[in-house]
Amino acid sequence: MVMIAEWMMMFDREQLRMVLALFVVAVIAAVLLGLTNMATRKPIAMAQKQTLQRALQQVLPEHNNDPQAQVIDVDGFAIYPAREHGVLAGLAWQVIAPDGYSGAIRILVGVHPDGRILAIRVIYNKETPGLGDGIVHNKAWVNSFRGRGLEGVRWKVKKDGGDFDQFTGATISPRAVVKAVKGALIFYRDKRAVIMRRLSGKLSRKVKAPPPRNQSVM
Amino acid sequence: MNKQAVFAEGFWHNNTIFVQLLGMCPLLGVTTSAENGFWMGAATLLVLLSSNLVVSMVRGVIPKNVRIPAYITIIAALVTVVGMAMNAWVHSMYLILGLFIPLIVVNCSILGRAEAFASKNSIVDSLVDALAVGLGFTLALLLLGGVREMLGQGKLFGFPVFGTSYPDVLMFVLPPGAFIALGFILAGINLINRQMAARTAAAKKAQVMRAEAGSVGTASVGVEAG
Numbered sequence: 001m002v003m004i005a006e007w008m009m010m011f012d013r014e015q016l017r018m019v020l021a022l023f024v025v026a027v028i029a030a031v032l033l034g035l036t037n038m039a040t041r042k043p044i045a046m047a048q049k050q051t052l053q054r055a056l057q058q059v060l061p062e063h064n065n066d067p068q069a070q071v072i073d074v075d076g077f078a079i080y081p082a083r084e085h086g087v088l089a090g091l092a093w094q095v096i097a098p099d100g101y102s103g104a105i106r107i108l109v110g111v112h113p114d115g116r117i118l119a120i121r122v123i124y125n126k127e128t129p130g131l132g133d134g135i136v137h138n139k140a141w142v143n144s145f146r147g148r149g150l151e152g153v154r155w156k157v158k159k160d161g162g163d164f165d166q167f168t169g170a171t172i173s174p175r176a177v178v179k180a181v182k183g184a185l186i187f188y189r190d191k192r193a194v195i196m197r198r199l200s201g202k203l204s205r206k207v208k209a210p211p212p213r214n215q216s217v218m
Numbered sequence: 219m220n221k222q223a224v225f226a227e228g229f230w231h232n233n234t235i236f237v238q239l240l241g242m243c244p245l246l247g248v249t250t251s252a253e254n255g256f257w258m259g260a261a262t263l264l265v266l267l268s269s270n271l272v273v274s275m276v277r278g279v280i281p282k283n284v285r286i287p288a289y290i291t292i293i294a295a296l297v298t299v300v301g302m303a304m305n306a307w308v309h310s311m312y313l314i315l316g317l318f319i320p321l322i323v324v325n326c327s328i329l330g331r332a333e334a335f336a337s338k339n340s341i342v343d344s345l346v347d348a349l350a351v352g353l354g355f356t357l358a359l360l361l362l363g364g365v366r367e368m369l370g371q372g373k374l375f376g377f378p379v380f381g382t383s384y385p386d387v388l389m390f391v392l393p394p395g396a397f398i399a400l401g402f403i404l405a406g407i408n409l410i411n412r413q414m415a416a417r418t419a420a421a422k423k424a425q426v427m428r429a430e431a432g433s434v435g436t437a438s439v440g441v442e443a444g
Contacts, residue, residue, distance in 0.1 A: 014281065017281050018281045018283055018284045021279065021280050021281055021284055021288060022284050022287060022288055022291075025276075025280070025288045025291050025292060026291055028295075029291050029292065029294070029295035030295075032295050032299060033295055033298055033299065036298070036299045036302050036303070037302065039306075040302040040303060040305065040306035043306035043307060044302070044305050044306045044309075047305065047306060047307075047309035048309070050309075051309060051310075051313070124313075128391075128392065129250055129370075129391045129392075130370065130371070130386055130388045130391045130392075131388065169388075
């Protein structure tokens with residue numbers, strides 16, 4: 001205490017006033033931030049859940065379970081199962097294409113239990129509006145993934161000798177997405193047994209019929 | 219202080235974007251559509267109102283030497299609050315503007331208003347100033363966002379305005395388009411201001427001439443009388 005008092009003596013009144021003013025401002029700011037965090041934590045979590053929910057609806061087939069409540073973790077991927085009356089109808093998880101034109105692209109892939117794509121949805125990207133962001137808005141292109149599996153499909157853009165279109169003036173974004181989706185399917189092929197084992201506690205192994213190809217999304 | 223004069227000054231005569239050319243980063247970054255521009259403007263307006271309010275409340279309490287760190291702490295806290303609130307209640311917009319919201323902290327117009335106005339004026343005047351500057355900023359973002367969205371994608375607020383056959387002019391969506399559109403907007407605004415100035419000048423001149431004519435008249439009368 002004495003030492004602190006001596007130390008304080010080294011400052012004159014004006015300096016103490018400055019320190020005190022900044023201290024009070026910082027404390028008030030901290031309290032304000034804490035209160036706001038408390039007030040917004042739940043709504044933010046809910047908004048994020050709803051955003052994910054909407055995206056999941058778009059890549060998963062009809063289901064009557066809550067995929068977010070039954071999520072499992074396999075190798076750091078959060079895998080959301082869709083079940084119709086307890087029967088596994090599809091799985092969805094997020095993959096990241098690190099090689100987009102401007103930064104990483106996050107994609108939600110919906111996969112049928114037989115290892116074919118149900119649907120994909122780009123949930124985050126910073127690609128060029130009007131060019132690369134066709135990976136979000138170009139419905140025909142997005143739908144071209146439907147029903148494709150690893151077998152008999154060349155997982156490249158046409159420019160690279162593959163089966164997927166690129167866009168006029170934008171090859172990098174579709175290329176990155178195609179590569180990432182292919183990676184998701186390879187992950188599923190390699191980890192299928194693990195995934196099924198993790199899920200099997202709660203469901204039968206029966207699988208619904210695969211979806212028809214090129215069925216419209218919305 | 220005259221509230222109307224304060225408002226006109228902040229909103230138009232000293233508009234952050236059109237006249238001072240400050241805050242270019244959010245302006246050019248987010249104005250790819252009218253809606254983005256509007257929400258960025260709204261967020262900035264909210265921060266301005268609260269920062270001007272707080273700074274004006276603590277004016278005289280904060281020692282001069284530490285006022286800038288104190289103001290910046292206040293502004294940074296308020297921006298974070300606005301960001302969290304947007305994340306919670308306008309989540310889809312937060313996903314689009316997310317990157318730019320923290321940058322409101324370094325929007326020099328906000329610290330500028332705190333330093334140049336709120337720290338020297340009453341709470342009410344500071345709020346009027348914040349409202350004027352914030353609305354002026356929003357107007358600029360909305361205008362530029364609207365122009366870019368129309369020219370770039372043929373839409374306004376997401377609705378097609380030029381029909382479906384409109385060829386999207388990609389350049390206006392990309393950053394160079396922002397500079398070009400801003401240049402034309404600035405030219406237009408200077409034109410308006412110059413015409414307004416010319417009109418007031420002409421009116422004044424006419425008044426002066428009338429007054430002179432009057433005084434000459436009296437003078438001649440005086441001579442005659444002499």
